[in-house]
């Protein structure tokens with residue numbers, strides 16, 4: 108929906124607007140679910156718009172929107188969509204980071220792979236509205252019928268007289284016109300697209316090759332100080348006693364003090380703060396602290412005991428989530444039963460740029476420089492802790508050195524605010540890599556128990572799936588909804604099997620959980636796509652043929668919910684991945700191919716892996732991905748996101764796990780938690796399917812199929828099923 | 839604390855810091871040259887890579903007092919106008935995602951090409967294996983190095 112708004116009304120609340128035409132627009136669609144956003148949704152927004160388009164008298168157009176750039180190329184993609192329908196040069200459009208003004212912008216988060224999904228149609232309509240207004244303004248100026256006018260590349264032309272005028276000259280007149288019905292403005296035909304669907308160089312890249320790109324840690328303001336915090340290694344522990352005299356005497360150290368852990372909505376650990384005039388001095392000062400910890404209530408938690416609890420829970424009935432037919436029906440004696448247990452560890456986000464933020468608490472106001480996925484949450488948090496109205500907290504969103512869900516949280520902003528309050532000067536809170544890895548919010552640990560059977564003809568008879576995990580929902584305190592964050596993709600298991608059951612049970616843990624790239628799909632994709640492969644093997648069938656036969660779309664098919672995949676689109680990507688991977692072509696001994704196809708965040712992705720197994724070692728020779736993410740805005744960004752998500756997923760499959768011992772994380776840096784490096788990264792081939800469907804997300808959905816494709820390939824090559832992550836190939 | 843003289847990107851600088859301060863923090867916090875990144879502080883990620891007399895080193899593991907008269911080159915010294923062949927190749931191959939690791943990647947690649955103008959895939963693996971990219975842009979990095987090598991870096 109788009110609306111022309113009064114410029115005065117906007118200007119009194121914003122510094123961005125100058126002369127020109129302003130169009131406010133609203134995005135709708137899925138957004139990341141969190142307690143915060145639920146709350147925000149309930150409050151009726153002061154202003155109904157999510158973004159504004161500002162057409163300036165020089166013909167340049169700004170899209171002012173609160174979307175964080177964390178590598179997904181969103182500023183480029185959104186500019187492409189707007190430029191396409193407004194019919195101006197790509198270079199005439201710039202995307203400006205909106206101020207954190209919830210009174211002006213309603214919806215500010217970046218996550219859930221939603222940046223393109225949410226904005227595609229609203230932005231197209233808004234762009235078309237701009238074009239339509241320009242045409243109307245020109246027609247009135249020339250006193251000719253609108254139908255004789257046409258707009259192209261920022262110019263309106265009167266076709267009969269070949270008079271023409273630039274958008275910039277029409278801005279004044281256009282801003283006085285009534286708004287056309289945004290649902291009826293003519294949109295371009297896909298065949299007319301000159302930008303959407305065409306690879307366009309990203310606007311954020313030039314600054315990222317010469318060191319000028321500004322991340323959170325690069326914020327430098329006059330008089331600033333640097334702070335680090337010594338936090339209790341266990342979750343929920345606190346300092347019992349500390350001795351700061353050595354730390355205080357360390358060169359460059361300005362202050363040492365304690366901050367308490369903040370509970371509900373803040374989720375900080377508390378600890379001993381060291382403030383110094385450089386990051387290094389603060390770190391050295393922290394090394395000199397002597398602290399005795401009260402290790403708190405969770406000091407005995409361990410991954411080993413958690414694993415036992417998860418396994419035990421997985422063998423008991425859980426909360427029933429899906430129940431088709433009757434999985435308890437007696438099986439014919441000829442049926443072949445297949446069972447498997449899959450296990451998943453905790454995982455850290457390990458963004459390349461560790462957590463950090465700069466806060467300056469002044470009298471009656473504050474200024475914040477934040478690498479964040481949720482600037483409005485940062486603002487509310489800082490305001491609450493400083494007892495300020497939110498509009499007195501200016502939040503600048505910097506570039507993010509990776510997000511992956513971690514930078515949705517407002518814990519580090521809360522911690523920095525506690526510090527800034529004491530320091531009174533601008534202070535940059537720096538998390539060392541060790542802090543970042545040992546005080547992350549982790550991908551839940553999980554155990555999945557699967558049971559299935561196929562008949563003599565090789566048709567599957569039943570599918571029973573029990574998921575247990577350390578639920579993200581439990582962390583947010585939603586005891587009746589513990590499964591909501593954990594069952595996506597398993598609930599929509601797409602294969603046509605007569606008897607299907609899904610159950611869920613949460614297992615308590617003190618390890619704080621959070622959305623990690625692709626959230627629950629990171630384990631559900633593995634369980635579903637490995638187990639269907641196990642059933643295929645049980646049926647003695649080819650894994651691709653077996654899947655194809657079960658991806659049937661009934662004539663009257665309708666999605667059961669918005670996450671229910673269209674079986675024919677899933678089959679479409681499966682077919683292309685198989686074909687491009689040379690499925691069925693013979694391979695030398697020791698090599699194997701595996702496949703997985705999966706739907707998440709509105710996109711369909713199949714991946715085929717080719718591996719070589721030799722003894723205890725294996726190597727991924729290549730990954731072939733086939734993607735149907737609906738209409739593609741920037742194919743270059745889609746490819747890059749796919750490559751990125753695959754490597755992120757393979758790092759977890761091959762190498763990474765966070766383990767807990769005596770209540771504390773055992774890994775502290777990239778030696779213990781080492782993501783894939785260049786020599787381990789397989790070549791990735793990406794094939795994009797042509798589609799007219801609405802765009803799906805791309806930040807996450809290429810991740811879930813990567814690990815099961817590799818596990819299935821290892822089975823094909825060696826006959827060994829890898830059911831516990833990270834993979835260990837024992838001979 | 840005696841003043842320490844440094845030659846960075848051909849400009850002389852003088853800093854007063856504890857001699858064991860890693861060059862990384864001198865660049866970032868004392869000289870506000872923030873292009874060089876902190877990723878791990880333990881020599882494990884390569885985000886902090888700079889050149890000392892043309893050799894790639896991890897600045898987080900280099901005490902400022904050990905630099906002496908060696909010439910320091912940082913990402914800002916590769917070129918500020920993106921004219922270096924590697925920067926051009928990085929743009930052509932659209933390498934960066936979040937971009938945080940890329941200054942370090944570029945400095946490692948530049949040191950590699952200076953010594954080995956036409957590196958093989960294996961030579962790229964061994965020169966670049968110390969540089970993590972959490973966004974996983976490895977095949978683009980490889981392509982961009984080959985591209986720059988082809989164009990004579």
Ligand code: FES
Nearest residue numbers: 877878881884898
């Ligand atoms: S910061 Fe120096 S190698 Fe990671």
Ligand code: FES
Nearest residue numbers: 937939971972973
């Ligand atoms: S581009 Fe993000 S870490 Fe490399």
